[in-house]
Amino acid sequence: MxxxxxxxxxxxxxxxxxxxxxxxxxxxxxxxxxxxxxxxxxxxxxxxxxxxxxxxxxxxxxxxxxxxxxxxxxxxxxxxxxxxxxxxxxxxxxxxxxxxxxxxxxxxxxxxxxxxxxxxxxxxxxxxxxxxxxxxxxxxxxxxxxxxxxxxxxxxxxxxxxxxxxxxxxxxxxxxxxxxxxxxxxxxxxxxxxxxxxxxxxxxxxxxxxxxxxxxxxxxxxxxxxxxxxxxxxxxxxxxxxxxxxxxxxxxxxxxxxxxxxxxxxxxxxxxxxxxxxxxxxxxxxxxxxxxxxxxxxxxxxxxxxxxxxxxxxxxxxxxxxxxxxxxxxxxxxxxxxxxxxxxxxxxxxxxxxxxxxxxxDDTIIQSKADQLLGCGKVADILLWRNEKNTFISFLFLNLLYYWFFFSGNTFTSSAAQLLFLCAVALYGLAFVPSNIFGFQVRKIPPWRFEISESTVRDLSRDIVVAWNHGVRSFKSLSRGGDWIKFFKIAGSLYLLKLIISHSLATFLFTAMSFSFTAFFVYEQYELELYHLARVFIECLTVVKGTVLKNLPLPDASSKPMFM
Missing domain, CATH: 3.40.50.720 (NAD(P)-binding Rossmann-like Domain)
Incomplete structure (x- = not known):
């Protein structure tokens, strides 16, 4: 009809x-x-x-x-x-x-x-x-x-x-x-x-x-x-x-x-x-x-x-x-x-x-927590795979360094010396390479690339001083006693460092590198799901806790303590 x-x-x-x-x-x-x-x-x-x-x-x-x-x-x-x-x-x-x-x-x-x-x-x-x-x-x-x-x-x-x-x-x-x-x-x-x-x-x-x-x-x-x-x-x-x-x-x-x-x-x-x-x-x-x-x-x-x-x-x-x-x-x-x-x-x-x-x-873009944890800069862009080319190059470069220092059969000092020697030869040879080879542009590295500005040095020095003073304050607080939370944090961190040093450093670095290139990316993809699942889990625990406490027997006020 x-x-x-x-x-x-x-x-x-x-x-x-x-x-x-x-x-x-x-x-x-x-x-x-x-x-x-x-x-x-x-x-x-x-x-x-x-x-x-x-x-x-x-x-x-x-x-x-x-x-x-x-x-x-x-x-x-x-x-x-x-x-x-x-x-x-x-x-x-x-x-x-x-x-x-x-x-x-x-x-x-x-x-x-x-x-x-x-x-x-x-x-x-x-x-x-x-x-x-x-x-x-x-x-x-x-x-x-x-x-x-x-x-x-x-x-x-x-x-x-x-x-x-x-x-x-x-x-x-x-x-x-x-x-x-x-x-x-x-x-x-x-x-x-x-x-x-x-x-x-x-x-x-x-x-x-x-x-x-x-x-x-x-x-x-x-x-x-x-x-x-x-x-x-x-x-x-x-x-x-x-x-x-x-x-x-x-x-x-x-x-x-x-x-x-x-x-x-x-x-x-x-x-x-x-x-x-x-x-x-x-x-x-x-x-x-x-x-x-x-x-x-x-x-x-x-x-x-x-x-x-x-x-x-x-x-x-x-x-x-x-x-x-x-x-x-x-x-x-x-x-x-x-x-x-x-x-x-x-x-x-x-x-x-x-x-x-x-x-x-949806006029504003909200940054993810993973992005905030990584500083919202170039490191975040690399580890969160926002530019696949840069991420792949960074991952390949880190793997080459890992192989050079830990699987080349040389000591750490000799590996570092050889790496510096290769860098010096490459930089010196690059100066004699023509700027155009068969139509391909060869980019020269300008001298100012190797300079560090005074502001960068000051910022780095300030960060070192802040970190040092924070450590000193932590140890002072530890020496006075009473702060059990800080004690467990410091003791746990030092014990973890001891475990890392006592075992293979190469294994630890490989694990950390693999974790960095996968865990942050996965966390950002499922950040909201993980947050809401954690919230539901906490609320369920709260309900269970409240139910258990509610069903516990109340102390008998009429009972009197007995003395021997």
């Missing part, structure tokens, strides 16, 4: 979009305004309306009077009654991101807020109420769903607090159907994405920035249904007309909404991540390991009464490792729904939007 097939008369119908500045709400408002036969009241919790470059349709409609903005708190019923008076239909899109809020606030906004919306619609004489829910309400997090339809039952335990509240709000909307002339309908889109996405795609971007997007949970064969935001908006408009033409089969019912094209979950994620310039997921992680760690971290946050990053990460891990496909035959038959944007075009539009958004935010 096409959107522009609605309403043969030229009368403008008034609708209210609650949550109209949210992700899906903005798509719905834009689509309603483009149809041309709706007067749209945009209602949201923000006290004032802030427009951006993507709100051109809304800006024009506000100027012409075809749209208006209303600040509404769904926890306040009188505000809802005021904005819904005289409206034909109310689209209840739900609140924005509530993951960082505590339990009671989420309940008041989602469940009690929906109860207020229903009561206000009945009081205001609203004819239709369309509620935007989620396909998550039938997913328990462990059992796969293959071609699931509306006959699926809700799980006994939901995967998250927000999903639980959404399911409760669904029940309220369905139960309110055909009471005081109000017709209701529930839509369940599956994994919505698109321009302006505030949850799924931004989570993928944060994963990519943190380095976690290189990892893949499970075998990567699980299938999922995704839904482009404009298709969700189109489904809401289809539901309005269907409540008139197919009232018995639509009113009080729920419908799954997808792009009708199931794909492998990790293929979709790879297209998004790679399209934004990040490496595609390649390293497999066991599902049980990831799920166990995230469940533990999520549990600690729930004990504190808040949701957050690990709650979202745990839900993502469940989606990423399970098959979730839905049958939309009911929506096609009774709502007349078919996607108006293909999955491929939706992905392209999403990538275009987020690419521009990332360009605005």
């Amino acid at each position: 096409e959107d522009d097939a609605f309403h043969d008369d030229s009368r403008l119908n008034t609708c209210v979009v609650l949550g109209g500045r949210g992700f899906i709400g903005r798509s719905l408002v834009s689509r309603l305004l483009r149809l041309g036969n709706w007067t749209v009241r945009v209602a949201d919790s923000a006290p004032t309306l802030h427009l951006d470059e993507y709100d051109s349709d809304l800006e024009d409609a506000l100027s012409s009077g075809r749209a208006s903005y209303h600040s509404v708190d769904v926890r306040d019923k009188p505000q809802i009654v005021k904005v819904t008076e005289g409206s034909y239909v109310v689209f209840h899109m739900g609140a924005g991101d509530l993951r960082s809020h505590e339990y009671y606030h989420c309940y008041k906004v989602i469940v009690q807020g929906t109860r207020n919306v229903i009561s206000a619609c009945r009081e205001s004489g609203v004819r239709k109420l369309i509620y935007n829910s989620t396909a998550d309400v039938v997913f328990n997090g462990s059992e796969s769903i293959r071609d699931g339809d509306e006959s699926l039952r809700r799980p006994l335990k939901f995967q998250s607090m927000l999903t639980d509240f959404k399911a409760q709000a669904e029940s309220l909307v369905k139960f309110a159907n055909n009471r005081d002339g109000l017709l209701t309908c529930v839509l369940r889109p599956s994994i919505v994405f698109g321009p302006g996405d505030t949850e799924f795609v931004p989570f993928l971007v944060n994963l990519a920035k943190s380095g976690y997007a290189k990892f893949r949970v499970g075998n990567g064969e699980n299938m999922s249904d995704f839904t482009y935001s404009d298709n969700v908006a189109h489904a809401h408009i289809c539901a309005v007309e269907a409540l008139d033409s197919h009232m018995e089969s639509v009113a009080g019912k729920e419908f799954f909404i997808t792009n009708l094209k199931p794909v492998k979950f990790w293929n979709f994620v790879s297209q998004i991540v790679q399209g934004l310039g990040y490496p595609r997921p390649s390293t497999k992680l066991p599902v049980r390991l990831v799920s166990s760690v995230l469940s533990l971290l999520k549990w600690t946050q729930e004990k504190e009464g808040v949701g957050g990053y690990y709650d979202t990460a745990h839900q993502f891990a469940l989606l990423a490792s399970s098959t979730r496909t839905f049958n939309c035959n009911a929506a096609k038959k009774h709502l007349g729904y078919t996607p108006v944007v293909t999955l491929e075009d939706g992905i392209a539009s999403t990538l275009q939007w987020f690419s521009r958004d990332l360009e605005k935010s």
